[in-house]
Structure formats: C-alpha cells, structure tokens
Amino acid sequence: DSGVTQTPKHLITATGQRVTLRCSPRSGDLSVYWYQQSLDQGLQFLIQYYNGEERAKGNILERFSAQQFPDLHSELNLSSLELGDSALYFCASSVGTSDVNEQFFGPGTRLTVL
C-alpha cells in the first residue's frame, strides 16, 4: 500500500459523458501527478500540482482538467469522453519536486468508455 488513494477503482461510462477521478496523496506529500496508461501509448504524464498550484503540463487534452484543493487532494475531470479515453488513470504523490523525491503511485482508476 503506497498510501495514495484513488476513487473510484472502476468507472464505466458512455461517450460524450463527463467523469471526475479523485486522488488523495500520502500524508505530508504536497505534490500530485496525474498519468494516463493505455495499451498503445504506455504511461503518459498529464499534469502536476504542487501545494495547489499547477507546476507542469504534459500531454493533457483540452477536454481534461485538474485541480488540487487546499486539503491537497486532487481531482481529474474528463469531459466529452471518447472511446479512446478508455485507459488506466494513475495519480502519484511526492513530498516535493526535487530530483530525490520519490513518486508514490496510487492503485489507479480504470475508465471504460462505451
């Protein structure tokens, strides 16, 4: 158990819908990262927050958005869902953002878009 929690574990929805994935970082971690893992694209970095502020953006679609709240939990919002958005979504947390800070990954949310 990494100490990072993600809900829900599984999500099945239809194209065009909107969903929210939730992540609670490990106690004391200020940094949260979101990743998408699909079979054909591997693990792709989406976005990172540190203490409520966006710090880095990766291959995140405009239909996707995220935020980190004052209690440090984070949400990833996916809208106008397409079949290709079906993937595993992982959240990771770390104490800070330096090179020595280890990322701890949550168990992921499996999103299926039908």
Next chain:
Amino acid sequence: TQLLEQSPQFLSIQEGENLTVYCNSSSVFSSLQWYRQEPGEGPVLLVTVVTGGEVKKLKRLTFQFGDARKDSSLHITAAQPGDTGLYLCAVRGLVHFNKFYFGSGTKLNVKP
C-alpha cells in the same frame, strides 16, 4: 518518437535464468528511474540512478547508468516468478523538470 526506448518489449524465461533489459535514449539525463508495475497496480519505484557509470544493487537486481547518462540497464540474476511484471524506466523532462517521461516498458514473465 519515444524519448526512452526499452528493449526487449517482452521476455519470457524460466525460473533461475538471468536477464538484462535496456533503456536507451539519444538524450542526456540528470537521473533515471526504474519502476516495476504488477497487473492492476501502480508502478513502484525500484531505484534512481544519478551518476554516469553508477551501479546500484537491490538484492538480485543490478542497475547501471551509462557513462554518458543516456542509457541504463537492469540485470536480474536467478529470476524468480515474483519478478514477473512490467519494468519501466523514466526520466524527468529536459526542459520542464517536473514532467516525467516513461519508456513503454519490458513485460517480464518468469515461469516456475
């Protein structure tokens, strides 16, 4: 084009065999990480290598960072079924330090 190329993509071996997997790039990195991911779970960090030529050992796993800090290898001695999983290498972005880039991974299956 992937920033990190991992090889082989798949490896199926018998328990007790040795193996090496590779992570290559044409770019130079300040550090490189190796993760193992088991089905249905998130990746777990195994090691971070920082210095060119650095060798780190974790029980039967030996990690090496290339002298030029462009590539890395992971060697497993006497593989066991518990080593089965997806091995991923990852680096921080060259321009944006807080971005992480992962290789596509080597899927290892160790048969008893």
